[in-house]
Ligand SMILES: Nc1ncnc2c1ncn2[C@@H]1O[C@H](COP(=O)(O)OP(=O)(O)OP(=O)(O)O)[C@@H](O)[C@H]1O
C-alpha cells in the first residue's frame with residue numbers, strides 16, 4: 001500500500017521583498033503509513049505549520065516531492081487538490097473553526113455538503129460521528145453554548161464525516177485546559193486505535209505528544225529527531241506501524 005504521506009527533500013522558501021528569504025523547510029524526508037499516530041514538535045518558527053499546510057494541500061512546496069496516498073501533489077489541478085482536501089483530509093484547528101450560530105449537527109454536516117453526500121445521508125453520518133466523539137447530546141447546541149473541549153470534539157466529528165485517509169491537527173489542544181486536553185488526546189488515541197484513523201498533529205507540549213506512537217521533531221526547517229514513543233529511532237524514510 002502507498003504511504004499516506006511521502007515527502008522527499010521538501011523545501012519551502014518564502015521570499016520577502018528583494019533580498020530577504022526565509023527557509024521554512026530546508027529539505028524534509030518523511031513517510032507516514034496508514035494507521036500511524038504522529039506528533040510533530042519543535043520550537044516556534046521551526047516549520048511545523050508550513051509542513052502541515054503542504055501536507056494538507058493548502059500550500060505548495062518550493063521544491064521537492066509530496067505524494068498523498070500515492071498521488072503526486074505537484075501534478076494535481078486546483079480542482080483535484082480541493083477534491084482531495086474535502087474527501088480525503090480532515091482538519092482540526094486550535095481555534096475549532098466552527099460556524100457560529102450553527103448547531104453542532106449542522107457544523108458536522110458541512111464537509112459533506114462540499115463533498116456532495118446526498119442530503120438524506122448527511123444527518124445520519126453526522127450524528128454517527130458526533131456519537132463516536134461523545135457529543136451527540138449537544139447536537140442542537142451552537143458553539144457559544146459549548147465548552148472549548150466540547151467544541152473541539154464537534155470539530156473532530158466534523159473532520160471525520162468524509163472518512164478521511166488522514167486527520168491533520170495543528171495545536172488541537174492549544175486553547176484547552178489540562179483536563180480537556182487530556183480528553184481530546186484520549187479521543188484521538190481511541191480513533192487511531194479503534195477506527196484505524198491516521199493522525200498527524202502538531203503540539204508544543206510533551207504531555208500531549210506522549211499520546212502519539214511516533215514523535216517527529218523539527219528545528220530550523222529540518223527533521224532533527226524521529227522516534228517511536230518508547231524511544232527507538234525511526235529509520236529515515238522507513239516507518240513503523
Ligand atoms: N506566509 C509566510 N510568509 C513569510 N514567512 C513565513 C510565512 N509563513 C511562515 N513563515 C516563516 O517560516 C518559518 C516557519 O514558520 P511556521 O509557521 O511553519 O513555524 P511553526 O513551527 O509552525 O511555529 P509555531 O510553533 O510558532 O506555530 C518562520 O520563520 C516563519 O516566520
Ligand SMILES: [Mg+2]
Pocket residue numbers: 048049050
Ligand atoms: Mg505553527
